[in-house]
Amino acid sequence: MVGIEPRVTSYLDYATGGFTTQYAAMLVAAGVCDTVACVFGANPRQATVGDSGAYVYDPTYGLVNAGAIAALGWTRYMSKYETVEEDLGAVAVTFRRHARLNPNSAFTEPLTLDDYLATPYTVWPFRELDICKVTAGGAALIITAADRAGDHPKAPVYIGAAGRQQAPLELAGDEHLMCYAMTSVAEQVYREAGIGPGDVDLLMATDSSTAAVIHTLENYGFCEPGGGGRFVREGGIALDGEIPMNPDGGQLSGGYLLGWLHQVEAVRQLRGECGERQVAGARIAQYATTGRWRTDFLSTIYVAE
Amino acid sequence: MPDSVDIRANEANEAFEAFVGDHELRVQQCDGCGRRRLPPSWICPHCLAEEYEWIAASGTGVIHSFIWYLRPLDPAFLATPYNVTIVELAEGPRLISKVVGVQPGDLSVGQAVEAAFEDGPPGATTLVFRVRETADGAEG
Structure with missing residues (x-):
């Protein structure tokens, strides 16, 4: 095959980028492979129009679309904490502003909070802008051992720590719906890397829904529980904020390739290649994702050379 | 080879649906640990006991x-x-x-x-x- 004789080939059924790269790192660390190419491509018919997460969870009652699971989580959240509609709106607006600085973005129309608030609900408490759209594109990440990484045209980025936590399948526990299982991943990666959230320069995290961003900020310790909405409204995740997040526009505005672009952007940012949207002096990037109806949580710490 | 796990899982689902057909709501109660559970499952997710009873729920x-x-x-x-x-x-x-x-x-x-x-x-x-x-x- 074009001169490549792979020792291992795998197709991961729900291969959000994080699961793939951690698996690749294991193959290298175990000595099975020297170098692993992680590749992803998609060209969906409904690109930029269809909602991501199309899936029927319950055919009797019409529980459809992964966004609905996130919406059930936000309903729970609203019953525990004081919220305003601008909490989620500020996420959408911030990432759109970032996307407008990224020449590869899928969505670049200007978006204001008023624009957001004027759009109708799709699955209450979510509006259309709270759920990411499917987009077309491709990505590749090459994983190799650190001692082989210097021999390439571009500076390597190192994996500093990896963590993962699957939540038990008990229906609708808050480990699922409010992503509390993330706290276990946080404990794993921060301990392994010897850092805390305050040391992270750049957060690249799942924004398949706006609400997922708030859960991520709180569960990883970037702000206090219940404080995520205010944190975002006050500019905490903007490029010049306390923890710049998804400077490429994320899944909501940059484009949705099942989480792969978060890692691509982490690498580009740590190499200082991002022009107008570059997070100044970024040395430590954290990737965090969720999958499978919020039952699978993962994070990887990336460190610049 | 028939998968006895699937058969037992189906038994639990079918029993629940039959109760609903009779306008009854019942939950499984584990004989091992006493915990009550739904959706129906053939084995207790808490203690792995396979024996259970269907008890009437208050609704x-x-x-x-x-x-x-x-x-x-x-x-x-x-x-x-x-x-x-x-x-x-x-x-x-x-x-x-x-x-x-x-x-x-x-x-x-x-x-x-x-x-x-x-x-x-x-x-x-x-x-x-x-x-x-x-x-x-x-x-x-």
């Missing part, structure tokens, strides 16, 4: 979470608005269901509900919930 519970589909998200479910509600039964287990006889804006987390049954074609009874009226007539 009452509270809303754990809910959403309202106000615009169709899937071609198979175009009739909006409709809600999907997770109910926590008084016995403990949680179920995906819906609340009937309500409009968007009527539901809240913690609201008291009770089981009801919608009869479709034979063998197609659906477990639903309705808002429970308290003794003084106000919604619980």
Whole structure:
């Protein structure tokens, strides 16, 4: 095959980028492979129009679309904490502003909070802008051992720590719906890397829904529980904020390739290649994702050379 | 080779559906640890005991979470608005269901509900919930 004789080939059924790269790192660390190419491509018919997460969870009652699971989580959240509609709106607006600085973005129309608030609900408490759209594109990440990484045209980025936590399948526990299982991943990666959230320069995290961003900020310790909405409204995740997040526009505005672009952007940012949207002096990037109806949580710490 | 696990899982599901067909709500109670569970499963997810009993549920519970589909998200479910509600039964287990006889804006987390049954074609009874009226007539 074009001169490549792979020792291992795998197709991961729900291969959000994080699961793939951690698996690749294991193959290298175990000595099975020297170098692993992680590749992803998609060209969906409904690109930029269809909602991501199309899936029927319950055919009797019409529980459809992964966004609905996130919406059930936000309903729970609203019953525990004081919220305003601008909490989620500020996420959408911030990432759109970032996307407008990224020449590869899928969505670049200007978006204001008023624009957001004027759009109708799709699955209450979510509006259309709270759920990411499917987009077309491709990505590749090459994983190799650190001692082989210097021999390439571009500076390597190192994996500093990896963590993962699957939540038990008990229906609708808050480990699922409010992503509390993330706290276990946080404990794993921060301990392994010897850092805390305050040391992270750049957060690249799942924004398949706006609400997922708030859960991520709180569960990883970037702000206090219940404080995520205010944190975002006050500019905490903007490029010049306390923890710049998804400077490429994320899944909501940059484009949705099942989480792969978060890692691509982490690498580009740590190499200082991002022009107008570059997070100044970024040395430590954290990737965090969720999958499978919020039952699978993962994070990887990336460190610049 | 027949998969006995699948057969036993189906037995639990079919038994639950048969109770619903008779307008009864029952939950599984583990003989090993005494915990009550739904959705139906052939083995206790807490202690792995396979023996259980079906005990009658009170039918009452509270809303754990809910959403309202106000615009169709899937071609198979175009009739909006409709809600999907997770109910926590008084016995403990949680179920995906819906609340009937309500409009968007009527539901809240913690609201008291009770089981009801919608009869479709034979063998197609659906477990639903309705808002429970308290003794003084106000919604619980």
